[in-house]
Amino acid sequence: MGKITRALILTVLLMAVSVESAYADSSDTGWKGYGLYNLNKSDVNVSLESDYIVIDGESVNAKYEYTIVSNDSKDIAVNFGIPDNGIIKFSVHDGSKYLSYKTRNAAYLKNNYGAVNLQTPDVRWYLFTMVFKPGQTRTIKVSIEAEMVKEENDTYGLGFFKDRNYNYAIKSDKTWFTLKLNNFKPYYIFELESIREESISDEGIVNLSFSGDYGNGAFMRYQPIDKMALDSIGKSRYKKPKEIVKAFNNKSYEEALTLCNEYISAPSDNNLSIEQVEYLKAECLRLSGNNEEYLNALEKLDISQLYPGRIRYKILHDKLKAYDDIENDEGKNIILKELIPETQKSYPYLYYWLDKNGYRLAEDKTDVSDIAPPQDNDMASVKNKGFDILGAIIGFFNFVAESRWTYVLLGFLVGFVVGRLTKRKKKRKPVYLFRD
Incomplete structure (x- = not known):
């Protein structure tokens, strides 16, 4: 088989795999903050969404309120779903009325709703159906209690709105979002994405709002x-x-x-x-x-023997406040000489907190920009990313999966490959070897 033919076959296989599973969350750790999914792609939209999330250690208590509008000219039944993410308690209400729900796996969604390429981990789904009259508006409240699973580095990744570009996920016209970290301490956060340090209050409350466009979503790496x-x-x-x-x-x-x-x-x-x-x-x-x-x-x-490893930053934070209480400026300065260079490089929120609360070096002789952070603290703040490569790839694959031209192209490539193979067989001539 020629090089061109092999290359074409490989291209067809890669495109087929890409169409089937463009992208999926790779794990079910932390909190993904999944929103509401319209699994049969009915003609509805969410005009207003209000989210209130409380994180307490590994526990999550989430309350979502959606105002849903039907844009259809006839009665429709909408199949809604929310992917599991460590959920231990779930309920949904339409006003004061409790809506029944069921839990099913992804195979059920594919077989019964035709929902494919869900892009979420292969977990169970919480499903409920609502019937809308033409132009009807209804408001529902979804309550979730969940237990998060730690990642390998003993942290929790808290993601929000990152699934809104997934297939079947609903983008709300307007979203109000509040996150509360119970018993918050500034050393709990060591990575932020699309969340400004100044938007986090001293009580650990974050308020965000969106109007249709969620960008890359928001993310926080958190360790209580x-x-x-x-x-x-x-x-x-x-x-x-x-x-x-x-x-x-x-x-x-x-x-x-x-x-x-x-x-x-x-x-x-x-x-x-x-x-x-x-x-x-x-x-x-x-x-x-x-x-x-x-x-x-x-x-x-011996701090190196303590768990978790980043407890060192808690101890430095607490020592700093203790020196402050006893008015020991020399002790404070010793701590800050160690803490400021490290946090500036690797823990921007704690660095921001120190500066906001007036913790600065007594003498400005240390060029902190030249001091490298410890090797075990390689998580840096990621903010205001420019071009979203992953988002572009996901968008391309979603387009490929839904475009009829994809199948035209696949048919053409398969026909071309088969034609080439058939032609080669026709041209093949028998060769006879005569030996003395």
Whole structure:
């Protein structure tokens, strides 16, 4: 088979694969923020969408309100769906009326609705049907509770509106969006995309709005360090560590401190690092207002042994505030010399928070732009991207999948290849070899 023929066959195969699955989310970790999908592509639009998302550790509580308008001249039944993303509780209401729903897999959507190339992980879907009269407007409320799955680097990726260019996803004419990070600390965020640092309040609230165009959507990489550090102790199967966590959560810091000392004197769980308990002991001192004792306790702590690894930024943040409280400017400056160069390079939100709260070096002699960040902090803020390559590829493949010219071209290429092979067979002549 000639080189041209092989190249054409390869092209046909690649196009066929691309048409079938242009792009899909590769995993079901974090929170994807999936919106409402119109699975039978009925003639409706969402005139107004209001989203309120609360993140508390790995837990998500999301409430969506959609005002849906039928543009059809006859009665229509619209098959709506929302992909699963760690959902543990789901409900949908039309006013005060509860709407029934069912859960099905992607194969069901393909077989019953003709929905193909969904571009989401192969997960179950939450499905419900609504009947609209001509020109009718209805408002529904969707409530979701979910548990996120961590990524390999022990973080959670929080994505919003990134699916709005997917097949069947509905783009709302106007969207109001609020995100609330419970028990927020500035060191929880170490990557932002299309979210400005100044749009995040000190309470961890983000407000965004869109008018039809979501751009590349929005993204935040998030790690609730305080909770993860505490959970690493609480997951012990032994009684004493669980008692420590219970007392700490109840803000009984004196009791928790006593329990920490008892455990450190007689540890019982080989899987629990003593350093982790020493860290919590220091936290009890800090939260009790004993800043001097807290700072002394940190001097004995091997931070490299603590979980999660980025707890170092929490400790630097807390040391900075402790030095501030006792008016130790020299101590503050030592921390800032370490913290400012690193955060400027790798943690822009924490750097922004430091600057906003007046934490600056006493002397401006350090050229922080020349100091490289630590190797383990390779996540940088990504904002205001220019050309969206992935979006362009997705858009191209969506066009290819839906265009009738795709199939004309495929038919032409297949016919050409078959013709070439047939022609070669006709031209082939028998060759006889005679041997003495």
